[in-house]
Amino acid sequence: MDVLVAGAHGAVGQHVTRLLAEHDDHTAYGMVRNDAYDDDIAALGATPVRGDVTDRASLDDAFAGVDAVIFAAGSGGEDVWGVDCEGAENCVDACEALDIERFVMLSAMNADAPEESPEALREYLRAKADADAYLRESSLAYTIVRPGSLTDEPGTGRIRTGADLDRSDATIPREDVAAALVATLQMASTHDLTFELLSGETPIERALRSPLNA
Numbered sequence: 001m002d003v004l005v006a007g008a009h010g011a012v013g014q015h016v017t018r019l020l021a022e023h024d025d026h027t028a029y030g031m032v033r034n035d036a037y038d039d040d041i042a043a044l045g046a047t048p049v050r051g052d053v054t055d056r057a058s059l060d061d062a063f064a065g066v067d068a069v070i071f072a073a074g075s076g077g078e079d080v081w082g083v084d085c086e087g088a089e090n091c092v093d094a095c096e097a098l099d100i101e102r103f104v105m106l107s108a109m110n111a112d113a114p115e116e117s118p119e120a121l122r123e124y125l126r127a128k129a130d131a132d133a134y135l136r137e138s139s140l141a142y143t144i145v146r147p148g149s150l151t152d153e154p155g156t157g158r159i160r161t162g163a164d165l166d167r168s169d170a171t172i173p174r175e176d177v178a179a180a181l182v183a184t185l186q187m188a189s190t191h192d193l194t195f196e197l198l199s200g201e202t203p204i205e206r207a208l209r210s211p212l213n214a
Contacts, residue, residue, distance in 0.1 A: 001102075001185060004029040004066045005046070006053055006091050007073030009037045012106060012150070014044060015178030016072050021045025023182065031062050053087030054079075059094035068102035069095055070181055080127040088131035092138050103140040104181050107132050109148045109170065109196050132194065143184045144194040147177045155179060160200025161211040172199045179204050 003020050007013040008030030020028035021044055028046035031053075032038065041048035051062030053073050063069065071091050075083035088105065095103055107128050110117045114125035135142045148170035155175030180197055184190040187208050195211040 001025060001068055002027045002029065002066045003068045003070060003185065004031055004049065004063060006031050006051075006069060006071045006087075007106075008032055008041055008044075008046065008048075010072055010074055011152075012074075012174045012178055012181075013072040014040075015175050016070055016181055017041065017046045018044040019178055019182045020070075025186070026182075029062075029066060053090055054082050056090040056093060059090060060098065063091075063094045063098050063100060066100060068104070068185055069100060070104045070106070070185075072106045072178075072181070074106075075124075077124060080124045084124060085127035085131045085134075089134045092135050092140065095140055096138060101141050102185065103135060103138075103142045104184050105132060105135055105142065105144045106177070106181060107144050107146045107194070109146045109165075109167075109198075111146055136192075136194070141191045143190040143192075145177070145181060145184065145197050146194065147172050147197040150174050150177065156199065157204055158199070158201050159204050159207050160198050160202060161195050161207050163195060163212050165196045165198050170198055172197060176204070180208065183208055 005017045008017045017030045020026045030041035030046040031051040033052045038048040049062045051058045111125050111128040114122040132144050153173045155173045
């Protein structure tokens with residue numbers, strides 16, 4: 001499967017891009033806004049392509065010929081509506097226009113309940129919620145993954161998933177989030193689902209066989 005990563009140079013996106021490049025069944029394309037990042041994407045084993053999620057017109061060439069898109073772009077809090085919401089929506093629109101059927105969205109825990117999060121996160125979560133809703137209303141075979149607080153600890157390869165997870169230890173390494181995003185691509189059990197993701201005891205692929213009940 002030819003897979004394009006939107007946000008390939010981000011903290012999660014780099015893990016996603018590397019894992020795709022290492023996967024026997026996938027070819028990785030890392031979308032970046034300028035050529036300053038090309039060498040970094042190539043070092044991860046992927047082909048760099050030019051595109052900007054905030055510029056819908058730039059996406060047709062970047063997305064042309066791929067089979068799936070993983071949206072891992074993020075604003076870092078600087079432009080949540082432009083990147084996290086409208087940027088994601090632009091990518092959904094490009095997929096529909098180019099008949100790319102598979103779309104995996106990196107969202108965030110509590111996107112469905114921003115008021116339950118600290119004030120500083122609420123606008124970001126509202127933007128993510130709108131993007132998630134837009135994807136769900138599209139014609140695409142989607143998966144929306146909502147991890148808890150991200151850490152830079154090494155991945156363990158073990159997670160827990162569900163519709164409303166216990167928040168007592170609401171963390172997960174970025175590497176495990178990336179591995180889960182990649183694994184969902186070829187797992188029909190994750191199609192047209194939204195689920196939360198945290199560190200756990202179940203191997204990733206086993207947990208994703210029944211992600212609302214794992």
